[in-house]
Amino acid sequence: MSGFQRFLQNMGQGFLEKVAAFGRGSLFIWSILAAIPSALFRFDLLLKQIYVTGVLSLPIILMAGLFVGMVLSLQGYNILVEFNAEEAVGSMTALSLLRELGPVVGGLLFAGRAGSALTAEIGLMRSTEQISALEMMAVDPLKFIYAPRFLAVIIVLPLLVLIFNALGVFGGYLVSVSWLGVDSGAFWSQMSSQVDWQEDVLNGVIKSVAFGVLIAVIALFQGVNAIPSSEGVSNATTRTVVHASLGILGLDFILTSIMFN
Amino acid sequence: MTEKVETLIEIKDLTFSRGERKIFDGITLSIPKGKITAIMGPSGSGKTTLLKLIAGQLPPDSGEVFVEGLNVHQLSRKKLYQLRRKMGMLFQxxxxxxxxxxxxxxxFPLREHTKLPEEVIYALVLMKLQAVGLRGAKEMMPSELSGGMSRRVALARGIALDPEMIFYDEPFVGQDPITKGVLVKLIKTLNESLGLTSVLVSHDVDEVMMIADYICVISEGKLIAEGTKEALLNESTGYVNQFIHGLPDGPVPFHFPNVSYTDDLEGVHTGKRGLK
Incomplete structure (x- = not known):
């Protein structure tokens, strides 16, 4: 077989594998969605996953939110002060956080912190036959494992993003008002006049829900399809973080162009 | 078999492939109720896969599996899960x-499938753990258990819902002689005292011979022998003889299929510079 033929063959095979993976992924999402109603009745499982994915992600979200807000207002102040518009630093910080940085940076951090853990956990459960054992005990892993995790991620990420935003605004306040001497009243009034509830806050929340769906689907799918070995699980975990991060950035562009254009 | 016994599991003309490799090529066998049936075969012959096919965890390419007269692969997800409540599986x-x-x-299975009060669950769990001799380990975490202990706990879990049939996937692999002895005794006594049907997948001839009522040997995707252990032990030729008596050479050659040794050394096929 000539090199060109082999190249074509590899291309075709690669394409078919991608199509097959896409099909498996779609079926998987569909079966999780179908299992969500019964997962809602298992509040104990959902609560545990909300704790594992959400509460345990709080420290990183709190710290990151504070620092992002502080840096944002510092940079904003340095530019705005040249135009004598430093009072606008409050609204600039809030708008940047609510529209973009909150959902995007929060989503990226969450994918690294909780998405990777989800993939590793499910990959290991599969490689140690725990998932098979559940099936044999007539416990459906869709209802017991996947759907509660999927739901938990979608519930938790918007809340984490809102907390991230709040801490970011607080960080901005610390830097611009307490440190750089911007007038406190101007800081808040500019912010409240510029920020629109629906346009900014709600759109940010919608973004974070969309990122939650993306992260949950990628993390669960990679976990379920991980090759059951230590190398396979580690590769799947890496793929979760890489795919979810790129997915968040790509999806953010699409959502932004729909929402703000 | 001479005596007439009821069949619990029936496999008809089952075919299954993984990628290019054909694992089963038209296997037909039946597993009698209330007995210990061993499915034996060399490593990689798909014994574990067969258990997963029986339990409906994998779909076959063609053929049928009947458990209690129900075609496992035609059942709805709900019905399949109902059937699985009657099954226990001990994973490797x-x-x-x-x-x-x-x-x-x-x-866990009691909590998931029953609404028993906590005192009853407590008593039931202790009874199951007592049966496998691990009541004293009830507070331990799985990471603290040895391989043999894990299997015994898994066995207690497997019988928690009082199943009608239990599948053992290579229960003796990697165990020391004492643990093997314990497992042999457990499988035998549980089968008798609970009136179970046990299906045992294994290649440990000695242990299987101690407990199995009925043995099926599979190799290269086909069922090549079935019968009582006496019948198989008396086999003096062919593959079954080699397998049961652990002979290094016979119908299964010692060497993995390859090009001729001299050609390989001379690098004829690889194109590398050989010894020529």
Missing amino acids: SGALLADLNVFENVA
């Missing part, structure tokens, strides 16, 4: 849930 690794302790692992 034990497959205990890593975040629950021994007691909670055994209680």
Whole structure:
């Protein structure tokens, strides 16, 4: 077989594998969605996953939110002060956080912190036959494992993003008002006049829900399809973080162009 | 078999492939009720796969599996899960849930499938753990257990719902002689005292010979022998003889299929510079 033929063959095979993976992924999402109603009745499982994915992600979200807000207002102040518009630093910080940085940076951090853990956990459960054992005990892993995790991620990420935003605004306040001497009243009034509830806050929340769906689907799918070995699980975990991060950035562009254009 | 016994599991003309490799090529066999049936075969002959096909965890390419007269692969998800409540499976690794302790692992199927009060669950779990001799380990976590102990806990979990049939996936692999002895005794006594049907997948001839009522040997995707252990032990030729008596050469050659040795050394096929 000539090199060109082999190249074509590899291309075709690669394409078919991608199509097959896409099909498996779609079926998987569909079966999780179908299992969500019964997962809602298992509040104990959902609560545990909300704790594992959400509460345990709080420290990183709190710290990151504070620092992002502080840096944002510092940079904003340095530019705005040249135009004598430093009072606008409050609204600039809030708008940047609510529209973009909150959902995007929060989503990226969450994918690294909780998405990777989800993939590793499910990959290991599969490689140690725990998932098979559940099936044999007539416990459906869709209802017991996947759907509660999927739901938990979608519930938790918007809340984490809102907390991230709040801490970011607080960080901005610390830097611009307490440190750089911007007038406190101007800081808040500019912010409240510029920020629109629906346009900014709600759109940010919608973004974070969309990122939650993306992260949950990628993390669960990679976990379920991980090759059951230590190398396979580690590769799947890496793929979760890489795919979810790129997915968040790509999806953010699409959502932004729909929402703000 | 001479005596007339009821059949619990029936496999008809089952074919299954993984990628290019054909694992089963038209296997037909039946597993009698209330007996210990061993499915034997060399490593990689798909014994574990066969258990997963019986339990409906994998779909076959063609053929049918009937359990209690129900075609496993035609059942709805709900019906399949109902059928699985009558099945117990002991996985090679034990497959205990890593975040629950021994007691909670055994209680898990009871909590999921029954609404029994806590005192009854407590008593039932202790009874099951007592049966496998691990009542004293009820507070331990799966990571603290040895391989043999994990399997015994998994066995207690497997019988928690009083199943009608139990599948053992290579229960003796990698165990020391004492643990093997314990497992042999457990499989035998549980089968008798609970009136179970046991299906045992294994290639440990000695242990299987001690407990199995009925043995099926599979190799290269086909059923090549079935019968009582006496019948198989008396086989003096062919593959079954080689397998049962552990002979290094016979119908299964010592060498993995390859090009001729001299050609390989001379690098004829690889294009590398050989010894020529």
